[in-house]
Structure formats: C-alpha cells, structure tokens
Amino acid sequence: MREDRIDRLTVSDQWKQRFKAITKAGGTPLPDFRSLPLAEGRGITFNWLAFLLAPFYFAAKELWRQAIV
Structure with missing residues (x-):
C-alpha cells in the first residue's frame, strides 16, 4: 500500500528508493534501521555534499588551528 503511494510521487527514482528504505526501517523514527542493508542505511544518512x-x-573558518592545539 505505502509503496504504491511512493511510486506515484513526482520525484526522482533516487528519492523513491530513499522513501522506500525509510518505510522499510519503520518510518521516520527508524526503529528498524539496523535491519537495513548497509547500502540502504548509508543512502538515508550519508550526505556527500557535506563530506x-x-x-x-x-579551512575558511580556520578551525584547523583548534584541531592542532
């Protein structure tokens, strides 16, 4: 039922996969997050742009100085 609603969304396939993984993990609180395969879990939590x-x-904020001291 929920996957039908996800498939009808007008978003990219990547977002549909993310929504399906979140649904598989038990919704937004993610109670079953540990049961997801590693790739699906990373797809939900990892941010490439921030990485x-x-x-x-x-470097711009000169926070590297605090790391040295």
Whole structure:
C-alpha cells in the first residue's frame, strides 16, 4: 500500500528508493534501521555534499588551528 503511494510521487527514482528504505526501517523514527542493508542505511544518512565540502569550510573558518592545539 505505502509503496504504491511512493511510486506515484513526482520525484526522482533516487528519492523513491530513499522513501522506500525509510518505510522499510519503520518510518521516520527508524526503529528498524539496523535491519537495513548497509547500502540502504548509508543512502538515508550519508550526505556527500557535506563530506566533500567540509574540509573547505574548516579551512575558511580556520578551525584547523583548534584541531592542532
């Protein structure tokens, strides 16, 4: 039933896969998150943009100095 509603959404296939994984994990509280395969869990929680741009942010804010001390 829920997968039919997800399939009818007008979003990209990637977002449909994410919504299906969230549904499989028990909804937004994610009580069954540990039961998901690793790839599906990372698809929900990992942010590539933040991973790639974080070093530039730390350099611009000069937060690397705090890491050294």
